[in-house]
Amino acid sequence: MKLRIKIIGVLAAATAAGALVASIVTTTAVAGGNGLTFTMVRSAAAEGANCLRDARATVRVYPQRFNEVMTIRAYGLPPRTNFDLFILQVPNAPFGVSWYQSDLRSDSRGRATVRVIGRFNIETFAVAPGSTHAPDTHPTIDATSNPAFAPIHTYHVGFWFNTPAEATAAGCPGATTPFNGDHTAGVQAMSTRNFPDLAGPLSQLGS
Template sequence: MKPYIKRAAVILGTAGLIIAVGGAAAVATSTRHTKTRFQMVRSTASENAGCLNGAKVDVTIQSKGQVEVMRIRASGLPKNTDFDLFVIQVPNAPFGMSWYQGDLDSNAWGWADGTFVGRFSVETFSVAPGSAPAPVVHTAEPTVRPTGDASTNPKTDPIHQYHLGLWFNSEKEAQAAGCAAGVTPFNGDHTAGVQALSTKNFPNDQGPLRVIQP
């Protein structure tokens, strides 16, 4: 290569590096994020019981504009165990407004992989402009479920929900994993076990879903 050609290449390469670094800085300082990755950790109930010590849960959320795609990959879970995933207001009890997102079931090696499509962003919220009749599908039964369906909803202004919580699908499965006993309403028929994992590694009002802009 002739000297002047080599020098030009070095100048162009330096200019490209400056552009690349500048672009990275712009992304780093932007308040708009269309993708995030974070971990769920053992819930307070799991820590208190000393269970799920080897659990590792990685979550990625990618905005598609109209919806977000959330993928959860977990390992170190109790094998062949069913869990229920909720989007929640705060990560610890009393959890606040919560909505049932779907199931996450581990296999014979304690791995679980789930993909969920919905609104998992700064716009995630619940609202009830007024009270209205609600269908009662499940009633409280002392030996089955302590909490049944409400027949009406309370009026509430918009409440954002930016956290995730994962519950054992049953008290029996929680106890088999060495976790605490107790029946909670966090599954389809309100007979779930205790919370297993959550995003309590984030502040109450700064849950990981909040960083995503649609």
């Protein structure tokens, strides 16, 4: 009986250690060779609805002379589904300053890959020195002027279902959000919410 208890204790300790290591892996961006690698997890909306249970994604950022190349490889997504990729101030609602980067689409096996060139490091930011007029591309939806704000750094990554219908088909909530080109996207699918709000993974890559 004592031997059995000891074995159970060792197994429990090993399981706890494994869980801790897994937690560290998913919340740490690994820099190497002047690049950066980190993971994304399913969004708060997806977790709350218990959808996208198999979704996972790896992001790699490689510096170039004047910018960075960011490659996202996602797996376990619903097949043949469209998504919209953003750089974010914070990974969860209300998201803050958010910048549209690219579309991506899963294949028949639920895999999606996209490669984006831009500024994806500790210098990634948005700024509005003053308020002025803005294009009214989508009347009644678009703002016609901007608020002034000091530089705000945007270190998080997230992508949304392109439509509410695609979200509900995957078992996720059917809310409409502004996160696509005509502001009729579905809910967020995946994000870097496995990192702290004020320490998104892009902050770990120097200029």
